[in-house]
Amino acid sequence: MLSLRNEGVLSMNEINYLRDKLLNNPDKGERLKAVEELTKMASEGNKESAKIIYEMLNKEDDPEIWIKPFEVPPESEKDERKYFVEDESNFYSLSIMPILRKKNISNDQKTIIIKFTKSFIELCEAHDWVIVPGAMTILSYLTDEDDLFNFVDLWLKKETTNINYILSPLKHHPEILQRIILALRDNPDEYKLKFLEIFDWFLINPLPDTTEIIGKELWLNLPSRYKELVRFYYNKKIIDHIYEHLFDELEHYSRDREFGEILTITLPTKHPYLEWLEGFERGAVTSSITPYSALQMVAEKIGLYLKDEVKQIETNKPSHITRRRLERELQREEDGELIPIDKYLGEYFPDDQLVRLYMTEIRNSAKRLNVSVEVLRRVVEFHESAHAIIHLGRDAEGKNFNTGAFKMVDGGIDPSPLHETLAQLLTYHCIKDIPELIECFEKLNKFQPNAYRNWKNFTHIPLERIRNILIGIRQGRIEASFDMFERILI
Ligand SMILES: [Zn+2]
Numbered sequence: 333m334l335s336l337r338n339e340g341v342l343s344m345n346e347i348n349y350l351r352d353k354l355l356n357n358p359d360k361g362e363r364l365k366a367v368e369e370l371t372k373m374a375s376e377g378n379k380e381s382a383k384i385i386y387e388m389l390n391k392e393d394d395p396e397i398w399i400k401p402f403e404v405p406p407e408s409e410k411d412e413r414k415y416f417v418e419d420e421s422n423f424y425s426l427s428i429m430p431i432l433r434k435k436n437i438s439n440d441q442k443t444i445i446i447k448f449t450k451s452f453i454e455l456c457e458a459h460d461w462v463i464v465p466g467a468m469t470i471l472s473y474l475t476d477e478d479d480l481f482n483f484v485d486l487w488l489k490k491e492t493t494n495i496n497y498i499l500s501p502l503k504h505h506p507e508i509l510q511r512i513i514l515a516l517r518d519n520p521d522e523y524k525l526k527f528l529e530i531f532d533w534f535l536i537n538p539l540p541d542t543t544e545i546i547g548k549e550l551w552l553n554l555p556s557r558y559k560e561l562v563r564f565y566y567n568k569k570i571i572d573h574i575y576e577h578l579f580d581e582l583e584h585y586s587r588d589r590e591f592g593e594i595l596t597i598t599l600p601t602k603h604p605y606l607e608w609l610e611g612f613e614r615g616a617v618t619s620s621i622t623p624y625s626a627l628q629m630v631a632e633k634i635g636l637y638l639k640d641e642v643k644q645i646e647t648n649k650p651s652h653i654t655r656r657r658l659e660r661e662l663q664r665e666e667d668g669e670l671i672p673i674d675k676y677l678g679e680y681f682p683d684d685q686l687v688r689l690y691m692t693e694i695r696n697s698a699k700r701l702n703v704s705v706e707v708l709r710r711v712v713e714f715h716e717s718a719h720a721i722i723h724l725g726r727d728a729e730g731k732n733f734n735t736g737a738f739k740m741v742d743g744g745i746d747p748s749p750l751h752e753t754l755a756q757l758l759t760y761h762c763i764k765d766i767p768e769l770i771e772c773f774e775k776l777n778k779f780q781p782n783a784y785r786n787w788k789n790f791t792h793i794p795l796e797r798i799r800n801i802l803i804g805i806r807q808g809r810i811e812a813s814f815d816m817f818e819r820i821l822i
Pocket of ligand 1: 673674715719755
């Protein structure tokens with residue numbers, strides 16, 4: 333016990349001494365000795381030493397000294413210098429990224445830091461969330477395209493790799509991502525351990541520079557056994573989804589059933605990614621058209637055409653929000669103030685291409701707003717149809733919104749101010765000349781959460797401009813956020 337404590341005290345003293353020698357000593361030789369000693373200690377797992385080295389990196393100008401800690405290769409994951417390659421956005425991060433941006437780095441030094449960074453990825457076999465994303469960011473900053481591609485390519489073939497950690501930091505390097513897609517196309521067998529994971533990553537993260545080649549280059553040229561693998565993978569996902577959905581519906585059916593109510597279940601039949609991929613085989617045109625007048629009116633307003641099927645269901649079963657309110661018995665005051673359109677009066681489900689209108693809530697809210705049920709139903713129908721058209725309506729090239737990207741507008745927050753502004757704005761333009769509807773819409777607007785009320789600032793903008801921005805967002809030319817939308821227009 334005693335000797336342990338002594339050791340601790342001793343090393344604390346030693347560390348303070350080294351700290352002073354490294355940070356406050358004009359003698360270069362002394363500083364060099366101190367940094368060597370501290371590097372050794374950090375590599376053996378001493379956290380304090382790593383922090384002192386980090387302080388030094390920030391203020392030291394002499395390149396011979398500040399490069400020292402990177403010259404010793406790490407040998408275990410215990411090495412505290414791993415925090416130098418951590419992602420800079422992490423709390424208490426010791427990331428060297430901000431320091432690298434400030435420093436003038438020679439090619440020799442680059443080589444040393446690259447080797448150091450790669451070693452950590454190798455040590456954790458590319459699956460540690462603390463190390464891999466940050467290390468990849470550093471590499472993508474320091475190395476050239478070929479070196480970066482070769483390194484990534486190597487790891488994409490290994491069992492242990494976490495694909496998301498490796499690829500996500502490369503979102504700003506479309507040239508690398510494109511090379512990866514083409515490599516998958518040319519030699520899928522080489523990536524067989526990770527093929528589905530990589531493929532799925534590209535569909536979950538649709539980028540303007542990759543989505544098209546995923547469909548046209550990779551999918552259309554893929555050997556049929558790989559196509560089958562992909563189909564099987566997404567069919568399994570949809571079956572899991574159906575079971576969940578079925579279970580949910582049955583549970584509510586047995587609990588909330590009213591006399592005479594019939595159980596109606598709509599099931600998605602195909603995973604949207606698969607639908608999208610197979611669209612390429614048919615020249616990107618899909619199934620039948622079911623015209624709903626609200627859908628058609630919105631489509632015509634914004635100049636898009638609807639080719640895909642959108643289902644619409646009216647249900648008397650309570651919406652999710654009502655269920656939650658009932659469960660908490662909070663129906664009366666606080667929550668009762670708002671009448672949010674989505675999830676309470678109606679809802680659009682992009683994965684199922686389905687509009688659902690919650691008639692019980694529409695009836696109750698019509699009473700509260702002193703409007704007719706039919707009028708309120710119609711307003712909600714327009715709003716949800718607008719979401720469907722933004723998603724599925726096709727432009728002059730026959731293209732619509734990739735479902736993954738559609739869900740990620742405004743970074744995926746719910747409700748998304750941009751989605752709600754577009755839906756409300758389109759609703760407004762469809763009904764502005766119908767006095768009953770516009771009156772109801774204005775009344776309803778007073779009970780909406782903020783995200784649903786921004787549309788008023790854009791009513792004077794020609795719809796053709798809104799359409800152009802929407803097309804730009806779908807193509808990835810314009811950032812899919814409300815802030816950007818507002819900046820462009822106001
Ligand atoms: Zn909405």
